[in-house]
Every structure is written in structure tokens, then in C-alpha cells.
Amino acid sequence: MTRPHTPLLDRVTVPADLKQLTDQELTQVADELRQEVISAVSETGGHLGSSLGVVELSVAIHAVFNTPHDKLVWDVGHQCYPHKILTGRRDRIRTLRQEGGLSGFTKRAESRFDPFGAAHSSTSISAALGFATGRDLGMDTGDAIAVIGDGSISAGMAYEAMNNAGSEGRRLIVILNDNEMSIAPPVGAMSKYLSGLYSSNPGQAIATMAEGFEAALPGPMRDHARRARQLVTGMAGGQSTLFEELGFQYIGPVDGHDIPQLLQVLRTVRTRADGPVLIHACTVKGKGYAPAEASNDCYHGVAKFDPKTGEQKKSKPNAPSYTSVFGKALLAEAEADSRVVGITAAMPSGTGLNILADAMPKRVFDVGIAEQHAVTFAAGLAATGIKPFCAIYSSFLQRGYDQVVHDVALQNLPVRFAIDRAGLVGADGPTHAGAFDVAYLANLPNMVVMAASDEAELVHMVHTAAAYDDGPCAFRYPRGEGVGIDLPEVPEVLEIGKGRVLQEGSDVCLLSFGAHLSECYLAAEQLAERGVSVTIADARFAKPLDKPLLHQLARHHKAMITVEQGSQGGFGAMVLHELANAGVFDKGFAFRTMTLPDRFIDQASPAAMYADAGLTATDISATALQAIGQTQDLTPAR
Structure with a gap:
């Protein structure tokens, strides 16, 4: 594949190299960097649109600040590909999200330029405030810069951090990457204003910059900028803005794709800020790549693609995805029962709720990146008699755990948790692995x-x-396509706490919980x-357990x-607890639990990750043979 021509970018191996370039050359670096990102992601797949949206921001921040002494914290981290190229990882960028390659997110263990790892949203301001406080307590660290998106800043944790930062009053720089509100191209008045601002009296208060932004613009653009500001800071009317009330100095909106404008703003803030500052940078997701800009999702997450046409090279599935099966099944339930609704935390298509939303838009509630609110909102709905299906990825539901405990389980409210991305998920790695939901839900009273x-x-x-109204319940399912089994024309109401035997034998019982059943068959x-006779059973429920079935199998x-x-x-621990208390092991019964190991598993294909975890069919066979004292000629695959 032809690589882009990048003569200036080739001179940049670390961010310090950017300081040797003129402002005009930095603009060219940004153009070349955008082409390099497109080229790399076309080979690996990944989060393209978000990364293209911050190319100029990445160049400007690294050109103005002194990373890694200054701490640059990217919220979520899925937009960090330009940052990785600029920070000594260009030679590995085509290993992105691959086994043994670069992470698709920021990762402390990967580079000193990643001071704080992320893959979930709304953590950057809290972390940056931690760095700023450490600096003020005498630690060897410089400025703290948090870059957070307009979606992420809507979450409660971001506001908690802003409130704390404002009350602390420490020097802290927050850049709001707002790709929901673009502004008009820069005009001469703005460029002239910014140039004059930076070159004027060094003692000039930074507030002058904030006050002068809108005044420097022509009438139509001034009105547009005012609307953009009000989207972020709240309604006008003589009152202080929200961020000003929180103690922040607001600057903006700034064109996040105008390198000279960004450089002037960042240089001024770096020189003069003496407290918390919020810079409102308006950007375009997918900027500079026509197929991404024209796409509904701006190529948020893409497979490998042809960089000339943007056509993605997705393999044709052999079976429908679990996500789509859930979405269609929920639509059928909603058609049959007007009380059924769906709730998502900013992931309608990722969870399959878009299927219900397209058919019945008033029956789906997207609450934004706010899992805590989503859970308690669902609890409130359930208390009225509505049947809420709260569809949240396993790793994201962790963020609402207190609400699951206190607002749902304690009150025994019938919230239905649809837990997508259960198990290992491949290229997104350990940050998105659905490893813990069974353990953190099955220990709760009232929970199915x-x-x-x-x-x-x-x-x-x-x-x-x-159909279950007696309390909360949860069901988990993996990422990706199903096994290809025929779907039932008429679904069944399963008996709560009842498993099933699928194959009968006499020597060993393989008791599966969830989507590893196919490996048990192998x-x-x-x-x-x-010559080992095997029973295969599908538990279906981790709570309540099918105790009669367990004891019969034992x-x-x-x-x-x-x-x-x-x-x-x-699940294995729940079974172990039940059988141990019943005295089953007193008679010499052999028992083994096969789970994910007590460590995080790095990105690879799901098959490779499960092999790393020791959960292949060969691992299961070896464990069974060892349990009955036959270990010859079969060792677990690693």
C-alpha cells in the first residue's frame, strides 16, 4: 500500500521537534499527520473519526507545552492516534489494536507520554487535577492539560471534577473538544485580534482574551459564536456562566482546526493562566477525510478500509450478532407490551437499542454518558410499573454499581439489565472486557x-x-456473531433458576454458564x-442456582x-459455595472452576485472548482429565 508523502512529519520523532518548526510548518505537519492517521487506520481499523477531529489540537498542544513533563490527559483516549504518532510511536502505529501492538487507547505502560490511561469517559479532569495538585505539593511535574469531548463532559464525574477544581483554584487547563458545534472559518478580525493579544502587555489578564473573543468577530459570526458558547456554558441573561460559577475562566469558542489560532490561545494560556481555565475548541469529527465527514457516525469505529474510497473491508457474518438478536427480540417484546422501554447510556447502536428507537422513538431513552443516572432512572421507571431494559456494556455497567446495589437491588425493583460485551472483546483489550459482571451482580440479594x-x-x-416482575434481573451475552443456531419463532419464558442437561455421560460433567458452551462441546x-464419558449441562442461571440439578450431577x-x-x-464460586456447604466434597468428589485468570489480558483476537486465559477446548479437556487422574498426552493450550 502506498504510504503518504510526509517530509515535515518525518522530522518529528518526539514532541520537542515541533518547537523547531514555524507556525506555517506546523500547519503542514498537521496536514501530513492527518494523512498518516488515515493510512495507518486503513490497515488496522480503529477509532478514525475522533482521531481526525483532534489532529490540529494534538500538534498545537505538543508544540506549545513541554510533554511529558507537562501532563497531557486525553479523555477516553480513543482519539489518541495523532498523539501516539507525535510521541515516538509512529514506527509501531500500524500495529494499533493488534496482538502485541499499540493499544487503541492511552496506556501508562506503553509510553511516558501517556501519563494516565483511559478507555472509559469523563475521567480526564479528575486525573489532571490530581497531577496539578501533585505539582503544587512539590512533585516534579509541570502543567496539567485535560482534553475532554462534549459527550464526556456531560457526565456527572466531569462536573464533580470541575466543581472541585474550581474550589481549589489551582492552575489547570481543560480543553473542551466540541465536535457537535462547529464554527465558521477564521476571518481576518479573529486572527488579528489573537495576534495582538499575545504580543501585547505580558501582564494583561487572561480574562481579556475571554472577553474579547466574541467582540472581535463580525456580526453573523459573533452570533454563531455566542450560540456555541451558550451551548456549553448555559443560557445568557446577565448571569455568570456555569463554568465561571465553578471557578473556571472560559475562553472560546476557538476553531479547533486553525493551527495559528490554537497556537495563540494556548501560548497565551500557558503564559498567563493562574487558575483553572476552560478552552472551548470547536472541531469536526472525521475532519479532512470526505468519507468520514459524510458518514452518519463520522467513521467513529471502522474496520480496515480502502483509503481512496473509504469502503470498509468487513467480512460477511455467518450468523447475526448477539447485539442485533437482542435488539430485534426487544422490539418484539415492546410490540407485545406497551410498558417495555429501552434505556442506553450514549450507545444506542452499540447495544442494539437503535432497532427499537427506529420503530418506537418515544420508547427509548438515551441519557448520555451517565451510567449512574441510567440505572437510577430505570429504577424510577420500574417503580411506576414500566418495564425498563437498561442496556449497558458489562465494563460500563461497573460505573453504575452503587446504583445497582442501592437503588435497584435493595428496593427489589424489576429493572432488566441487558449486558452486552460479556467476556473478552478482542481489539479493545482489557478496558472493555466484560469480566466482572457475574461476580458483582450474583452477590446481590434479589438479583437474578x-x-x-x-x-x-x-x-x-x-x-x-x-415476564419477570418479582425483582431485578440481568442477562449477559458476548460481542460478535452468534453460533448460527435457528432462532425460535415463539420465545419461551424460562423457569427462573432452572438449568438444562444437553448431553448425558457418566464420568465428567462440564457445567457451562454462558457463551463458552460451544467450547465445552469440542x-x-x-x-x-x-474414552471419557461426558455430560454437558447449561446452567443458564448463576443466581438462583439450580440446586437440584447441581446435586444430581454431583x-x-x-x-x-x-x-x-x-x-x-x-458462577464457579457460587457453585463451589453451594456444594461445599452441602458436604459434597467430603466424599472425594473432584471439582474445578475454569474462569478468566486473575490478571488483565491484553488485546488480541478473542480466540487468542481465550487461549491466553486458558479457556480453549483443549484446556477444558486437560482440566477434566487431570480431575479424574488422567493427564497423559494432553496439556492445556497457552
Whole structure:
């Protein structure tokens, strides 16, 4: 593949190299950097639109500040590809999101230029305030700069941090990357104003910059800028803006794609700021790449693609995705029951709720990046008799755990949690792995916890959740396509706490919970070749457990192996606790739990990650053989 021509970018190996370039050359660097990002992501896939939107910001920040002594914290981190290229990782950028390659997010262990790792939203201001406070307490660190998007700053944690930062009054720089509100191209008056501002009296208060922005613009552009400011700071009318009330000095809106403008603003702030400052930079997601700018999602997350046409090279699925199966099943429930609604925290398409939203827009509530609010909002709906399905990724639901405990489980309110991305997720790595939801939900009183072993089971579980009004419930399912099984024309209401036996044997029982059932079948075939008779059971429920089934299986087998796509302390621990208290192990019964290991697993293909976790069919077979004292010629794959 032809690589872009990047003569100036080739001279930049670390951010300090940018300081040797003129402002005009920095503009060219940004153009070349954009082409390099497009070229790299076309080979690896990843978060393209967000990265293209911050190319100029990345160049300007690194040209003005002294990273890594100054701490640059990117919120979420999915827009960090230009930053990685500028900070000594260009030679590895085409390993992005691959096994053994660069992370798709900021990562402390990867580079000293990533002072704080991220992949979830709304953490940057809190972290940056921590760095600023450490500096003021005498630690060897410089300025703290947080870059946060307009979506992320809507979350409660960002406002908590802003409130704290404002009351502390420490020098802190927050850049709001607002790609929802673009502004007109720069005009001579703005450029002249900024140039004069920076070159004028060094003692001039930074407030002069904030006050002069709108006044320096022509009438139509001034009105547009005022609307942009009001979107961020609140309504006009003689009152102080929200951020000013919180103690921040507001500057903007600034054109986030105008290098000279950005440089002037950042240089002025770096020279004169003596407290917390918010710079409002308006950008365009997917900027500079026509297919991304024209796309509805601005190429937020893409597969490998042809950089000339933008056509993505997605393989045709063999089966529908679990996400789409959930979305269609929920639509069917909503058509049958007017009380069924969906709730998402800024992920309608990612969770499949877009299917219901397209058909019944008033029955889906997107609350923004606010998982805590989503959970308690669902609890309030449930208290009225509505049937809310709160669809949140496993790793994101962690953010609303107190609300799950206090507002849902404690009050025994029938909120239905649809937990997508359960298990290991591939290129997004450990930050998005759905490892812990079984452990953190199954220990809660009143909670029912289910896991779908295939897409047909998922349809049954959606129907079961809709019918269950006695308290909260959750059902988990993985990322990606299903196993290809036929979907039921009429879904069943599963008996709560009832598992099923799928294959009967006499030596070993493989008790699966969730989507690793297919690996259990493969393991049973391997064991059968060694003369081991295998029972396969699908637990369906981690809570309540099917205690009669557990005890029956324990009575009729030499060993039991539990298999799950979750952490230690989950389903296997629940089974172990039940059987131990019943005295089953007093009689020499062999038992093993197979879970994700007690460590985070780096990005790779899902198959490679499960191999790393020791959860392949061969691993299951080896564990079963070891449990019954047969270990010859079969060792776990690693």
C-alpha cells in the first residue's frame, strides 16, 4: 500500500521537534499527520473519526507545552492516534489494536507520554487535577492539560471534577473538544485580534482574551459564536456562566482546526493562566477525510478500509450478532407490551437499542454518558410499573454499581439489565472486557443473573426478563456473531433458576454458564476420544442456582468442571459455595472452576485472548482429565 508523502512529519520523532518548526510548518505537519492517521487506520481499523477531529489540537498542544513533563490527559483516549504518532510511536502505529501492538487507547505502560490511561469517559479532569495538585505539593511535574469531548463532559464525574477544581483554584487547563458545534472559518478580525493579544502587555489578564473573543468577530459570526458558547456554558441573561460559577475562566469558542489560532490561545494560556481555565475548541469529527465527514457516525469505529474510497473491508457474518438478536427480540417484546422501554447510556447502536428507537422513538431513552443516572432512572421507571431494559456494556455497567446495589437491588425493583460485551472483546483489550459482571451482580440479594449460551437462548432470556416482575434481573451475552443456531419463532419464558442437561455421560460433567458452551462441546469430543464419558449441562442461571440439578450431577459423576467467560468469584464460586456447604466434597468428589485468570489480558483476537486465559477446548479437556487422574498426552493450550 502506498504510504503518504510526509517530509515535515518525518522530522518529528518526539514532541520537542515541533518547537523547531514555524507556525506555517506546523500547519503542514498537521496536514501530513492527518494523512498518516488515515493510512495507518486503513490497515488496522480503529477509532478514525475522533482521531481526525483532534489532529490540529494534538500538534498545537505538543508544540506549545513541554510533554511529558507537562501532563497531557486525553479523555477516553480513543482519539489518541495523532498523539501516539507525535510521541515516538509512529514506527509501531500500524500495529494499533493488534496482538502485541499499540493499544487503541492511552496506556501508562506503553509510553511516558501517556501519563494516565483511559478507555472509559469523563475521567480526564479528575486525573489532571490530581497531577496539578501533585505539582503544587512539590512533585516534579509541570502543567496539567485535560482534553475532554462534549459527550464526556456531560457526565456527572466531569462536573464533580470541575466543581472541585474550581474550589481549589489551582492552575489547570481543560480543553473542551466540541465536535457537535462547529464554527465558521477564521476571518481576518479573529486572527488579528489573537495576534495582538499575545504580543501585547505580558501582564494583561487572561480574562481579556475571554472577553474579547466574541467582540472581535463580525456580526453573523459573533452570533454563531455566542450560540456555541451558550451551548456549553448555559443560557445568557446577565448571569455568570456555569463554568465561571465553578471557578473556571472560559475562553472560546476557538476553531479547533486553525493551527495559528490554537497556537495563540494556548501560548497565551500557558503564559498567563493562574487558575483553572476552560478552552472551548470547536472541531469536526472525521475532519479532512470526505468519507468520514459524510458518514452518519463520522467513521467513529471502522474496520480496515480502502483509503481512496473509504469502503470498509468487513467480512460477511455467518450468523447475526448477539447485539442485533437482542435488539430485534426487544422490539418484539415492546410490540407485545406497551410498558417495555429501552434505556442506553450514549450507545444506542452499540447495544442494539437503535432497532427499537427506529420503530418506537418515544420508547427509548438515551441519557448520555451517565451510567449512574441510567440505572437510577430505570429504577424510577420500574417503580411506576414500566418495564425498563437498561442496556449497558458489562465494563460500563461497573460505573453504575452503587446504583445497582442501592437503588435497584435493595428496593427489589424489576429493572432488566441487558449486558452486552460479556467476556473478552478482542481489539479493545482489557478496558472493555466484560469480566466482572457475574461476580458483582450474583452477590446481590434479589438479583437474578442469566447468561445466554447461544442466540436462541438470548431470545428466550429477553422474553423471560420481560415476564419477570418479582425483582431485578440481568442477562449477559458476548460481542460478535452468534453460533448460527435457528432462532425460535415463539420465545419461551424460562423457569427462573432452572438449568438444562444437553448431553448425558457418566464420568465428567462440564457445567457451562454462558457463551463458552460451544467450547465445552469440542472438549467433550476430545474427551470421548480418550474414552471419557461426558455430560454437558447449561446452567443458564448463576443466581438462583439450580440446586437440584447441581446435586444430581454431583451424585452421578466423578468430577465437575464449571466453565464461564468471567472472572474468579463468579458462577464457579457460587457453585463451589453451594456444594461445599452441602458436604459434597467430603466424599472425594473432584471439582474445578475454569474462569478468566486473575490478571488483565491484553488485546488480541478473542480466540487468542481465550487461549491466553486458558479457556480453549483443549484446556477444558486437560482440566477434566487431570480431575479424574488422567493427564497423559494432553496439556492445556497457552
